[in-house]
Amino acid sequence: xxxxxxxxxxxxxxxxxxxxxxxxxxxxxxxxxxxxxxxxxxxxxxxxxxxxxxxxxxxxxxxxxxxxxxxxxxxxxxxxxxxxxxxxxxxxxxxxxxxxxxxxxxxxxxxxxxxxxxxxxxxxxxxxxxxxxxxxxxxxxxxxxxxxxxxxxxxxxxxxxxxxxxxxxxxxxxxxxxxxxxxxxxxxxxxxxxxxxxxxxxxxxxxxxxxxxxxxxxxxxxxxxxxxxxxxxxxxxxxxxxxxxxxxxxxxxxxxxxxxxxxxxxxxxxxxxxxxxxxxxxxxxxxxxxxxxxxxxxxxxxxxxxxxxxxxxxxxxxxxxxxxxxxxxxxxxxxxxxxxxxxxxxxxxxxxxxxxxxxxxxxxxxxxxxxxxxxxxxxxxxxxxxxxxxxxxxxxxxxxxxxxxxxxxxxxxxxxxxxxxxxxxxx
Amino acid sequence: xxxxxxxxxxxxxxxxxxxxxxxxxxxxxxxxxxxxxxxxxxxxxxxxxxxxxxxxxxxxxxxxxxxxxxxxxxxxxxxxxxxxxxxxxxxxxxxxxxxxxxxxxxxxxxxxxxxxxxxxxxxxxxxxxxxxxxxxxxxxxxxxxxxxxxxxxxxxxxxxxxxxxxxxxxxxxxxxxxxxxxxxxxxxxxxxxxxxxxxxxxxxxxxxxxxxxxxxxxxxxxxxxxxxxxxxxxxxxxxxxxxxxxxxxxxxxxxxxxxxxxxxxxxxxxxxxxxxxxxxxxxxxxxxxxxxxxxxxxxxxx
Numbered sequence: 099x100x101x102x103x104x105x106x107x108x109x110x111x112x113x114x115x116x117x118x119x120x121x122x123x124x125x126x127x128x129x130x131x132x133x134x135x136x137x138x139x140x141x142x143x144x145x146x147x148x149x150x151x152x153x154x155x156x157x158x159x160x161x162x163x164x165x166x167x168x169x170x171x172x173x174x175x176x177x178x179x180x181x182x183x184x185x186x187x188x189x190x191x192x193x194x195x196x197x198x199x200x201x202x203x204x205x206x207x208x209x210x211x212x213x214x215x216x217x218x219x220x221x222x223x224x225x226x227x228x229x230x231x232x233x234x235x236x237x238x239x240x241x242x243x244x245x246x247x248x249x250x251x252x253x254x255x256x257x258x259x260x261x262x263x264x265x266x267x268x269x270x271x272x273x274x275x276x277x278x279x280x281x282x283x284x285x286x287x288x289x290x291x292x293x294x295x296x297x298x299x300x301x302x303x304x305x306x307x308x309x310x311x312x313x314x315x316x317x318x319x320x321x322x323x324x325x326x327x328x329x330x331x332x333x334x335x336x337x338x339x340x341x342x343x344x345x346x347x348x349x350x351x352x353x354x355x356x357x358x359x360x361x362x363x364x365x366x367x368x369x370x371x372x373x374x375x376x377x378x379x380x381x382x383x384x385x386x387x388x389x390x391x392x393x394x395x396x397x398x399x400x401x402x403x404x405x406x407x408x409x410x411x412x413x414x415x416x417x418x419x420x421x422x423x424x425x426x427x428x429x430x431x432x433x434x435x436x437x438x439x440x441x442x443x444x445x446x447x448x449x450x451x452x453x454x455x456x457x458x459x460x461x462x463x464x465x466x467x468x469x470x471x472x473x474x475x476x477x478x479x480x481x482x483x484x485x486x487x488x489x490x491x492x493x494x495x496x497x498x499x500x501x502x503x504x505x506x507x508x509x510x511x512x513x514x515x516x517x518x519x520x521x522x523x524x525x
Numbered sequence: 526x527x528x529x530x531x532x533x534x535x536x537x538x539x540x541x542x543x544x545x546x547x548x549x550x551x552x553x554x555x556x557x558x559x560x561x562x563x564x565x566x567x568x569x570x571x572x573x574x575x576x577x578x579x580x581x582x583x584x585x586x587x588x589x590x591x592x593x594x595x596x597x598x599x600x601x602x603x604x605x606x607x608x609x610x611x612x613x614x615x616x617x618x619x620x621x622x623x624x625x626x627x628x629x630x631x632x633x634x635x636x637x638x639x640x641x642x643x644x645x646x647x648x649x650x651x652x653x654x655x656x657x658x659x660x661x662x663x664x665x666x667x668x669x670x671x672x673x674x675x676x677x678x679x680x681x682x683x684x685x686x687x688x689x690x691x692x693x694x695x696x697x698x699x700x701x702x703x704x705x706x707x708x709x710x711x712x713x714x715x716x717x718x719x720x721x722x723x724x725x726x727x728x729x730x731x732x733x734x735x736x737x738x739x740x741x742x743x744x745x746x747x748x749x750x751x752x753x754x755x756x757x758x759x760x761x762x763x764x765x766x767x768x769x770x771x772x773x774x775x776x777x778x779x780x781x782x783x784x785x786x787x788x789x790x791x792x793x794x795x796x797x798x799x800x801x802x803x804x805x806x807x808x809x810x811x812x813x814x815x816x817x818x819x820x821x822x823x824x825x826x827x
Contacts, residue, residue: 282635285719286719286720287719287720287721287722289718289719290718290719290720290721290722291695291722292635292636292657293635293636293654293655293656293657293658293692293695294635294636294655294656294657295656296718296719362639363635363636363639363640404612407612407614408612408613408614408640409613409632409634409636409637409640410634410635410636410640411633411634411635411636411655412634
C-alpha cells in the first residue's frame with residue numbers, strides 16, 4: 099500500500115507532502131497512491147518511543163496483554179514500547195523475553211522491546227542471565243528490576259559493570275526500601291493529615307546519588323526511571339556536569355498531578371513513586387525543558403478493577419498513560435518556545451532520545467524522505483475530555499478522568515503500515 | 526447536619542458544638558435513670574463493622590445505639606466472609622442490601638470510611654481508621670474538657686507521645702482547632718509527623734506543662750519500641766512520661782487525659798492515672814453520650 103499525506107507540517111515546519119511506499123518515506127513525484135490522507139493542520143512526528151511500559155503479559159492478562167497494550171500505545175502515537183520485566187513469570191530469562199518479543203511481533207502494532215530483569219525473580223539477590231537475554235532474539239539492552247530497587251550497592255555495581263560487555267544500561271527504580279517500608283504516598287503535609295505512611299523524597303534522591311557515583315566509578319551507563327523530586331533533578335544535574343553517563347525519565351503524571359489528589363483516598367491516584375508537591379512538578383517541568391531530564395516515559399501501569407476498587411493501602415500502585423502521554427505533556431507547556439509548541443523538542447524528549455537509550459535504531463527518525471515510515475500524525479488544535487472507558491487498554495485506572503487535554507493522534511505508521519487511521523486502530 | 530462522620534474535618538464549629546450540646550442533653554435524659562433507654566432510633570439499624578479488635582470502642586457504640594433503641598448488628602471481620610477475602614466493597618453492598626441506616630466502621634487502613642461512603646446509602650461513622658482519625662474520640666475528649674473546664678476556646682491542650690501513628694491525635698488536632706483551642710504536640714522528634722498543620726510542636730514536655738490546661742497522654746504501642754523511634758521504654762518514660770513530679774508542674778485546674786488503654790508506668794504513672802486530675806474514667810462514660818449524639822443527629826432522630 100502506498101500513502102500520500104498532503105499538506106502536513108513535519109515537526110512544525112512549512113506544510114509539504116509525504117509519500118509512503120515500501121516502508122520508507124519518499125518525495126512525492128506524482129505516483130498514484132492507494133490512499134490519500136489530508137494532513138492539513140496536522141504535525142508529523144517521529145513515532146513516539148516509550149522506555150517504560152507495563153504490558154502485564156505473561157501473568158496478568160486480565161489487566162493487559164501485549165496486544166491490548168500495543169494497541170493503546172499506537173493510539174497514543176507510539177511506534178515502540180519497552181516492556182518492563184515484572185511479569186509473572188518475571189522476564190529474567192531468554193525464554194520469557196523472547197516470548198514477550200514474539201507476542202509483540204504477532205500483534206504488529208508497535209515494536210515491543212523487552213526489558214530484562216537485573217536480578218533473578220526481581221529478588222535483588224543474584225544477577226539474572228543478562229548475557230543470555232542480550233544474545234536472545236529479543237536483543238535485550240535495558241535491564242531493570244522496576245517495581246523494586248536494586249538496593250544492594252555491591253549488586254548494583256556488578257550489574258552496571260557486567261552490562262558493559264554488550265552496551266547495556268541499567269534502568270534503576272530509585273527507592274531505598276528501608277526508607278519506604280509501608281509507604282503509601284509522598285511524605286509531607288497531606289500524608290500527615292491523611293494518616294498515610296510517607297514516602298520521603300530522600301529515599302529516591304539517596305539511591306540516585308549513590309548510583310551516579312557507582313556509574314561514574316565503573317564507567318557505565320545508568321538510566322533513572324520515573325524521577326519525581328526536585329532534589330533528584332539537582333543530583334542528576336551535578337552528575338551530568340561531571341560527565342557521568344546518566345539519563346533520566348519523567349512520567350506524564352508526575353508533570354501534572356500532585357499529592358493533594360490522595361485526599362479522596364481514591365487509589366487511582368496511588369502510584370510509585372508517589373505524586374509529589376507542586377514545587378516538585380515545577381522543577382520536573384523545568385528539568386525536562388532544559389534536558390536534565392532526557393525523556394518522558396509513561397510507566398503505563400494497567401491494573402484490574404479489584405486491585406484499585408479497595409482501600410488505598412491495599413491497592414496496587416500505578417496508572418495507565420499510553421493513550422494520554424503526548425496530550426498530558428503538551429498540556430504542561432514545558433516543551434514550548436515563545437508560547438508555541440517546540441515540536442523538535444517534543445521529538446527529542448519522546449522519540450529520538452528514548453530510541454537512542456534503548457538502542458532502537460529503526461525509531462526516532464524525523465519523518466522526511468529517506469527515513470523509515472515510522473511516525474505519527476498529531477492534530478494539535480483538537481482537544482478531548484478524558485473518559486477512562488474509551489480505551490484500548492484492558493484497564494481503566496486512568497487518573498485524568500474528566501480532564502480536558504490538548505492534541506489528538508490522527509494516524510500512526512510503523513514501517514509504512516498504518517497502525518492507527520482516523521484516530522482508530524487498524525487492527 | 527452532615528451525613529457522614531468520616532473525619533473531624535467533616536465538622537464545622539456549629540455542628541461540632543451541636544453534637545456536644547446534644548450529648549449533654551442525652552446524658553441528662555438517661556443519667557441516673559433505671560431505664561437508660563430512649564425511643565428515638567426505634568426501627569433503625571446500626572451496623573458495627575469492625576475490622577480490628579476493639580472491645581472498648583465497639584461496646585461504646587453498641588451501648589449508644591441500644592440506648593437510642595436502634596437495632597444493632599455486630600459484624601466482626603474475624604470468622605466472617607471478610608476473613609474469606611471478601612472486599613470492602615462487597616461487604617458494603619451486603620450491608621446496603623440489609624438496609625443498614627448507619628455503618629460504624631473500625632478499619633486498619635486509613636481512609637476506609639471514605640471508601641465505604643462511596644458504596645453505601647446510609648451514614649458512615651468512623652470508629653478509627655488506620656493512623657488517620659478517630660473523630661468520636663476527639664468529640665468525647667472535647668466534651669470532657671468542656672465539662673471539666675467550662676469552655677474550649679482559648680484552652681491550651683498539650684498532646685504527648687506517638688503523634689505519628691495516632692488517629693486520636695489527628696482528630697483532636699483538627700477538632701480542637703475548629704473549636705478554638707490551641708494545641709501543642711509533644712514527643713520525641715521521631716514520633717512527630719512532618720509538616721503538621723494547625724498545631725505547635727515541642728520536644729520538651731517540662732517546658733509546656735506550666736501553661737497547659739489539658740495534657741493528653743497517648744498510648745505507646747509496643748511494636749514501636751523495637752523500631753528505633755526511641756532507644757528504650759525507660760528512656761521514653763523519663764523524657765515523655767507523666768508522673769507525679771510532672772503533674773505538680775501543671776496549673777491547679779489542669780486535667781490529665783488518656784484515650785486508653787493505658788500502659789501504666791510507661792506513658793503515665795499510676796499516681797497520675799488515679800489522681801483527681803485524671804479524667805480517664807469520665808472519658809469512657811462521656812464516650813457513650815457523645816456517640817449517642819452522633820448517631821442521633823446523623824440519622825436525623827426525632
